[in-house]
Amino acid sequence: xxxxxxxxxxxxxxxxxxxxxxxxxxxxxxxxxxxxxxxxxxxxxxxxxxxxxxxxxxxxxxxxxxxxxxxxxxxxxxxxxxxxxxxxxxxxxxxxxxxxxxxxxxxxxxxxxxxxxxxxxxxxxxxxxxxxxxxxxxxxxxxxxxxxxxxxxxxxxxxxxxxxxxxxxxxxxxxxxxxxxxxxxxxxxxxxxxxxxxxxxxxxxxxxxxxxxxxxxxxxxxxxxxxxxxxxxxxxxxxxxxxxxxxxxxxxxxxxxxxxxxxxxxxxxxxxxxxxxxxxxxxxxxxxxxxxxxxxxxxxxxxxxxxxxxxxxxxxxxxxxxxxxxxxxxxxxxxxxxxxxxxxxxxxxxxxxxxxxxxxxxxxxxxxxxxxxxxxxxxxxxxxxxxxxxxxxxxxxxxxxxxxxxxxxxxxxxxxxxxxxxxxxxxxxxxxxxxxxxxxxxxxxxxxxxxxxxxxxxxxxxxxxxxxxxxxxxxxxxxxxxxxxxxxxxxxxxxxxxxxxxxxxxxxxxxxxxxxxxxxxx
Numbered sequence: 001x002x003x004x005x006x007x008x009x010x011x012x013x014x015x016x017x018x019x020x021x022x023x024x025x026x027x028x029x030x031x032x033x034x035x036x037x038x039x040x041x042x043x044x045x046x047x048x049x050x051x052x053x054x055x056x057x058x059x060x061x062x063x064x065x066x067x068x069x070x071x072x073x074x075x076x077x078x079x080x081x082x083x084x085x086x087x088x089x090x091x092x093x094x095x096x097x098x099x100x101x102x103x104x105x106x107x108x109x110x111x112x113x114x115x116x117x118x119x120x121x122x123x124x125x126x127x128x129x130x131x132x133x134x135x136x137x138x139x140x141x142x143x144x145x146x147x148x149x150x151x152x153x154x155x156x157x158x159x160x161x162x163x164x165x166x167x168x169x170x171x172x173x174x175x176x177x178x179x180x181x182x183x184x185x186x187x188x189x190x191x192x193x194x195x196x197x198x199x200x201x202x203x204x205x206x207x208x209x210x211x212x213x214x215x216x217x218x219x220x221x222x223x224x225x226x227x228x229x230x231x232x233x234x235x236x237x238x239x240x241x242x243x244x245x246x247x248x249x250x251x252x253x254x255x256x257x258x259x260x261x262x263x264x265x266x267x268x269x270x271x272x273x274x275x276x277x278x279x280x281x282x283x284x285x286x287x288x289x290x291x292x293x294x295x296x297x298x299x300x301x302x303x304x305x306x307x308x309x310x311x312x313x314x315x316x317x318x319x320x321x322x323x324x325x326x327x328x329x330x331x332x333x334x335x336x337x338x339x340x341x342x343x344x345x346x347x348x349x350x351x352x353x354x355x356x357x358x359x360x361x362x363x364x365x366x367x368x369x370x371x372x373x374x375x376x377x378x379x380x381x382x383x384x385x386x387x388x389x390x391x392x393x394x395x396x397x398x399x400x401x402x403x404x405x406x407x408x409x410x411x412x413x414x415x416x417x418x419x420x421x422x423x424x425x426x427x428x429x430x431x432x433x434x435x436x437x438x439x440x441x442x443x444x445x446x447x448x449x450x451x452x453x454x455x456x457x458x459x460x461x462x463x464x465x466x467x468x469x470x471x472x473x474x475x476x477x478x479x480x481x482x483x484x485x486x487x488x489x490x491x492x493x494x495x496x497x498x499x500x501x502x503x504x505x506x507x508x509x510x511x512x513x514x515x516x517x518x519x520x521x522x
Contacts (some may be wrong), residue, residue, distance in 0.1 A: 006197070007112065007150050007169040009143045011189050013182040014175070018122050022171050026086040027119040030111035030377045032104075032129055033058055033071040035095045040064055040071035043093060045126025049177040054083040059090045074499060076114060077522070085095035086122070089114050097195060101141045102432050104133045108145035108172075109499045115169035116150070127178035128421045136184040139174055141432070143192030143198075144511070146172045148500035151200055154208040195514055199507035201225055202313070202320035206492070206505025210292035210309040214264040215340040218291060218312070222338075226266050226319050230326025237263040245359065247339070249375035252356040252366065254341040256296055256349025261341035264289075264315070265383070266322045267334075274331040274521045280518055281391075282333040284384040285322070285513060287317030288396035289340035296369030297345050298352060310505055311373070313492035314395035315340055317509035325515060331521030339376040343369070355453045358382060362476065365453040373398045374457055374473045381477040391420050391482045393516070394474065395509045401466030402438075402487040409491050410434045411508065413470040415484035424484050427516035428464050432500075433508055435486065448473050486512075 012021045031050070032043040042050070042057035050057035059069065059077050063275055069077040075092035082088050091110050110124060115121035123142060130138040150168030165284040176185055205213065205221065213221075219236045227234030247263065254261035260457055273280040290311035294300060300308070308489040315338035324335040349426030350356070354366045356375060359382040364375060373396050384392045402412040413428075413435040415421040421437060447469050450456035455476060459469025471485050491508040494501040 005168060006147050006200070008171045009146050009174065009189055009193055010171060011174045011176065011182060011186045013065050013180045013185070016292060017255070018173055018175060022120050022173055024120055024171075026084065026122055028111070028115050029055070029082055029086045029088050030091045030107070030119040030121060030123040031055065031057070031088060032093045032107055032126070033090050034123065035071035036091055040069060040090065040092070041096060042463050043126060044132065045128035045131045045178045046124065049124060049126065053089060073103040074110060076110040086172050093240035094385045101133055101138070101430065104138055105141050105145045105432050106143040106499055109149035112146045112149040112169055112172060112213060115172065118170045120171045120173075121169055122173045122175050125174050125176045127176060127180040130176065130180070136188040139185040139188035140192035140195070142174050143189040144196045147193055147196035148199055150201060151502040153502070153504055156209070184495065186236055189466065191328060194324055195511055198320040198324035198514065199510045201323060202316040202507035202510050203502070203505045205316040205320070206310055206313050206507070208309070210342075213291055213309070214259045215291055215342065216259065218289065218315070218340055219262045219264060222256070222264050222266070222319055223280035226323045229323040231271060232266055232322055232326065236264045237265070246357070246378040248357040249360055249364065249379040250339045250341060252350045252354070253296070253343050253372045253375050256346040257342035257344040258346065260343050261339070264319065264336070264338040264340060266319060266336040268322050268325045268330065269333060271326070272329065272331055272522070273333070280333050282335070282387065282389040283517060283520060284387050284389045284392045285318035285334065286377060286380040286384050286392065287314035287316070287318035287336065288312065288377055288398065289338045289339045290343050290373060290376070291340060293343045293372065294345055296343050296372060297349050298368045298370040299345055300370060307493060310493045311397050312340065313397050313488060313505060313508065316505070317507065317513065320507065320510050321513040321517070325517065328514060329433050330514070330517045330520065332517060334517060335384070335387060335389070337380045339380045343372045358477070360477065362455070364473070365450040365454040365456040367456050367458045371457045371470070374470050375479070378477050381474060385478060385481045389481065391484070392478060393424065393484045393486070393513070395409045395486045395488055397489045397492045398487045399461060399467045399470050399489055403490040405438070405467060406436055407490060411491055412467050413437045413484065413488035414440055414442070416475060416478060417482040417484070420482045420484050423516060424486070424512070427519060428512050431511035431515040433512040434491070435512070438467060438471070440468065440475060445470055445472060518519065
């Protein structure tokens with residue numbers, strides 16, 4: 001896939017000579033501020049720079065009040081030109097005493113959006129503020145946000161229509177002022193840019209129309225974008241191989257479609273592996289890859305189908321994450337498994353009441369063909385378990401029930417290992433992708449018991465506890481292995497341009513997974 005234009009992110013520790021670093025004039029300078037009890041206050045370390053630059057460290061009090069600008073994360077206030085000729089935009093980074101990565105992430109995204117249209121912008125990053133937000137890692141957060149907030153999917157727009165929207169900023173310079181070492185900041189920013197590029201790949205895959213991103217086409221793109229990545233080898237199983245490997249869940253869902261299914265398995269071997277307890281840790285990622293979900297014979301409503309190209313977001317996330325492992329120096333072994341198919345109501349489609357036999361021999365009664373994600377994941381999780389890994393993490397746009405429970409911005413987190421769940425939560429917090437743990441209560445195990453098979457693919461009537469019932473089914477294929485499940489049905493898609501998100505597929509999970517893998521090898 002052809003990469004869209006992305007802004008260049010540069011880093012300097014000099015407070016002067018910005019034009020020389022950028023190679024051109026500065027159009028916009030972003031000044032971070034915090035939210036105090038009475039309004040915006042100067043961010044740590046800004047006042048000394050502001051005095052030297054001839055710029056107010058905080059906006060005019062009356063103007064800020066008129067614009068209702070208080071310095072909260074994500075707020076911005078554009079004012080007139082500074083002495084050097086560039087416009088100044090004040091960027092809210094959050095409340096005094098509670099600045100974290102998300103505050104800087106929101107501020108950098110606001111600057112990037114303000115600089116759209118090919119402008120050249122500078123973000124003033126005082127060392128004291130960076131220290132509060134994670135030290136050198138603050139540059140990672142800023143670079144990620146600049147690139148992610150610039151994302152546009154214009155592949156299918158005619159040039160004149162695409163040209164009506166402002167393009168991204170041309171360059172954004174992160175200007176660290178105060179006591180700061182440039183080299184670690186540059187390395188951290190490079191990491192942020194590479195991570196954001198992986199998210200762009202996931203977003204492009206999710207946003208591609210379903211008739212042009214068929215299972216076969218997804219496999220072709222994966223060969224080009226993932227299989228060619230440093231340290232990665234990609235294996236593609238066709239329909240016959242799926243039969244030979246007894247992937248009954250995947251094949252059952254695929255029966256209603258004229259498009260044959262695929263199973264993708266990408267393996268990453270680190271160039272500089274870390275050893276823990278005498279071996280190199282191995283993490284397997286499994287992603288649901290339904291390239292279009294009509295619901296099958298249990299067909300969705302017309303409105304319910306409009307965003308169902310998004311139903312392969314889990315597969316997009318795990319493949320994109322693996323594509324970046326080599327560039328980011330991940331030091332553990334990683335395998336990504338993506339069962340990929342359409343779910344369609346063709347003449348050969350599976351019927352409510354059918355029983356499928358999964359790879360490990362367990363059987364599932366299909367009572368609703370629109371609960372298909374757990375069927376393809378069952379095969380994927382069995383394959384993951386056979387790798388005898390240190391951990392398995394799956395991502396899936398699995399249930400509307402999880403959206404009801406947690407809303408559109410938070411993923412549900414389930415697991416059978418408290419230590420792994422804690423790791424995932426820590427990675428989620430550091431990466432800015434929100435998750436919330438949900439239970440797998442023993443007394444609910446009977447909700448998926450079947451009269452004719454080992455289990456059924458639906459819980460109790462009425463849909464109560466639907467996200468738990470789906471996770472309960474998955475858990476039956478992960479016994480004996482450390483496992484975490486992320487139900488990303490809500491945050492996989494955004495209905496608006498907001499912060500680092502663009503309307504459409506979000507690439508949720510890529511940053512989280514890369515953070516998890518980096519932490520594992522540190």
